[in-house]
Amino acid sequence: MTATIHHLAGKRVPSLEPMLALTGADMHAVNAVILDRMQSKVALIPELAGHLIAGGGKRLRPMLTIASAALFDYPGTRHHKLAAAVEFIHTATLLHDDVVDGSGLRRGKRTANLIWGNPASVLVGDFLFSRAFELMVEDGSLKVLRILSHASAVIAEGEVDQLTAQRQVETSEEHYLHIINAKTAALFAAACRIAPVVAEAGEEAEEALESYGRNLGIAFQLIDDAIDYASDAEVMGKGVGDDFRDGKVTLPVILAHARGTSGDRAFWKAAMQGDRTADVDLAHATALIRDTGALADTLERARHYGRRAIDALAPFSAGRAKAALIEAVEFAVARAY
Amino acid sequence: MTATIHHLAGKRVPSLEPMLALTGADMHAVNAVILDRMQSKVALIPELAGHLIAGGGKRLRPMLTIASAALFDYPGTRHHKLAAAVEFIHTATLLHDDVVDGSGLRRGKRTANLIWGNPASVLVGDFLFSRAFELMVEDGSLKVLRILSHASAVIAEGEVDQLTAQRQVETSEEHYLHIINAKTAALFAAACRIAPVVAEAGEEAEEALESYGRNLGIAFQLIDDAIDYASDAEVMGKGVGDDFRDGKVTLPVILAHARGTSGDRAFWKAAMQGDRTADVDLAHATALIRDTGALADTLERARHYGRRAIDALAPFSAGRAKAALIEAVEFAVARAY
Structure with a gap:
């Protein structure tokens, strides 16, 4: 009994703290670039962009660029601009996503499209996206430009793919x-890969960090998908059941549908078509996802990719940066426990 | 009498023919790049992009890149990819514009957002925009990347500015x-300027072609705005009165409002706020624009920028390319006669 209590008390809960401590000073500089470069004489641009950019995002992707550069004790400052470019690409994607989904809430706040309308969200997204490329061009590395322009095309392709798959329960x-690899993991992978490029750490390091970022991104998205059907989802600031009501066929649904009875399958088909959107339907969906083991197995799939992310760091020697990158993965996959 | 007839019969009507003849072979190669690079395994992308790209556009902007390169007898093929990138940026902008305006018709055809919905138009626009940058990165000129990434940011800024000015009759x-310089002329200027960059023709040539493109772009937009209030506007495939009903405060409206009586001003204010959208209101607006001289003076302003575009070509020696570029301006400003 005492031992158990000791064990619990001694159990390390993974946190983002080591990552935040590692990247704090650099992220201060990144934030300065972000604030500076989202300015415009057209007042609506900083107003709208600031709502989302200042609005409680974790800056996870630029933080990955900074933490990855720390693996090589990169002494320069080029990664500040590039990390800001990564965040701008991400923010542009969020603005367009919210228009595409007709979302009203993000991170517990009203979305920009709800406040300023879809047109402003589309156009400010375009501005931030262009600004990201201007930042990369100022840096001047064609290799970085290649990595991030390719990632941007893959993200957009993944978003269209997801749109096509929406409401298709047979996905x-x-x-x-393939979809989440494109729409989510591609930017994580690129954010990590550009660090060894600026640090001139070589092809092996680039491939290792690309793999780290890609696997972390997949794990991150799977956890996000699972949280939509978890009861304590408000920790994410994401509305529980949003994916369900939007007819987004995520892995929990795919597994629950595949493992279900013919009655369950009829339910899922109707639900994804938008004919089962009441709270009682969400409760039923959540029960099916739990009872078929779909939730547990989605989490297990996430942990699988998390382990692959950690193993991808094998080429790098132990140290503060590597430990922070490892714990970031543990934190990401622990979110839904 | 006979002399007058002779004069009329002998009057050269400006046409795009010299430009089409000059650029034909290269534009064939540009079109091949466009068709190749809009492909994706996600079938909706080429389907939607193809609707707009194959849908009767004049390819004016990439044609300007090709014609500008012909001024220097540029012997290479790099401008094919870059002209395709220019067209992708333009197409992405059109897709997003139609979402922003809620348009149903473009060039006389149903718009992509009407057929496939706003989400698909937003995301395929993002894809084409990213693909444009991939093409530029493949070319590898940081100078070209700088010109086009800056133009893209300026375009988006201009679009947001226009959104803010919408329905504000006091613009x-x-x-x-300033708005049309950003939203329209910036891409014309960039399309022309990248040609002397790849031809390595020097700074003076770059500035001359930037000026040509910028002035042509402003003239082009002013004529477009005038056509919205002209009676034979269907020649453009643009719905007459679209700007009027959308509350777009264009130069004909600005001049008619400024020159109008207090009653006219009250009409314009109500109309731009969306309270006068009937056919009879459009007829009244068109009459005011004609009777105050706003239409004639918008056309005169367009001719002014057209003359500046032609004069910007002064550094270049006479020849087929220069003649085609000059006649393209004459054609653009003659559209509304």
Whole structure:
């Protein structure tokens, strides 16, 4: 009994703290670039962009660029501009996503499209996206430009793919993994890969960090998908059941549908078509996802990619940066426990 | 009498023919790049992009890149990819514009957002925009990347500025010129300027072609704005009165409002606020614009910028390319006669 209590008390809960401590000073500089470069004489641009950019985002992707550069004790400052470019690409994507989904809430706040309308969100997204490329061009590395312009095209392709798959309950797990690889993991991978490029750490380091970022991104998205069907989802600031009501066929749904009875399958088909959107339907969906083991297995799939992310760091020697990158993965996959 | 007839019969009607003849072979190669690079395994992307790209556009902007390169007898093929990138940026802008305006018709065809919905138009626009940057990165000129990434940011800024000015009848002519400089003329200027960059023709040539493109772009937009209030506007495939009903405060409206009686001003204010959208209101607006001289003076302003575009070509020696570029301006400003 005492031992158990000791064990619990001694159990390290993974946190983002080591990552925040590692990147704090650099992230201060990154934030300065972000604030400076989202300015415009057209007042609506900083107003709208600031709502989202100052609005409680974790800056996870630029932080990955900074933390990855710390693996090589990179002494320069080029990664500040590039990390800001990564955040601008991400913010542009969020602005357009909220228009595409007709979302009203993000991170517990009203979305920009709800406050300023869809037109402003589309156009300010375009501005931030262009500004990201201006930042990269100022840096001047064609290799970085290649990595991030390719990632941007892959993200957009993944978003269209997801739109096509929306409400299609027969989407396969393979197809779904392909979608999240594109729409989410591609930017994580690129954010990590550009660090060894500016640090001139070589191809092996680039490939290792690309793999780290890609696997972390997939794990991150799977956890996000699972949280939509978890009861304590408000920790994310994401509305529980949003994916369900939007007819987004995520892995929990794919597994629950595949493992379900013919009655369950009829329910899922109707639900994804938008014919089962009441609270009682969400409760039923959540129960099915739990009872078929779909939730537990989505989390297990996430942990699988998390382990692959950690193993991808094998080429790098132990130290504060590596430990922070590892714990960031543990933190990401622990979110839904 | 006979002399007058002779004069009329002998009057050369400006046409795009010299430009089309000059650029034909290269534009064939540009079109091949466009068709190749709009492909994706996600079928909706080429389907939607193809609707707009194959849908009767004049390819005016990439044609300007090709014709400008012909001024220097540029012997290479780099401008094919870059002209395709220019067209992708333009197409992405059109897709997003139609979402922003809620348009249903473009060039006389149903718009992509009407057929496939706003989400698909937003995301395929993002894809084409990213693909444009991939093409530029493949070319590898940081100077070209700088010109086009800056133009893209300026375009988005101009679009947001226009959104802010929408329905504001007190918009000044100066502010309006600033908007169209950004949203339209910036891409014309960039399309022309990248040609002397790849031809390595020097700074003076770059500045001359930037000026040509910028002035042509402003003239082009002013004519477009005038056509919205002209009776034979269907020649453009643009719905007559679209700007009027959308509350777009263009130069014809700015001039008619400024020159109008207090009653006219009250009409314009109500109309731009969306309270006068009937056919009879459009007829009244068109009459006011004609009777105050606003239409004639908008056309005169367009001719002014057209003359500046032609004069910007002074550094270049006479020849087929220069003649085609000059006649393209004459054609653009003659559209509304």
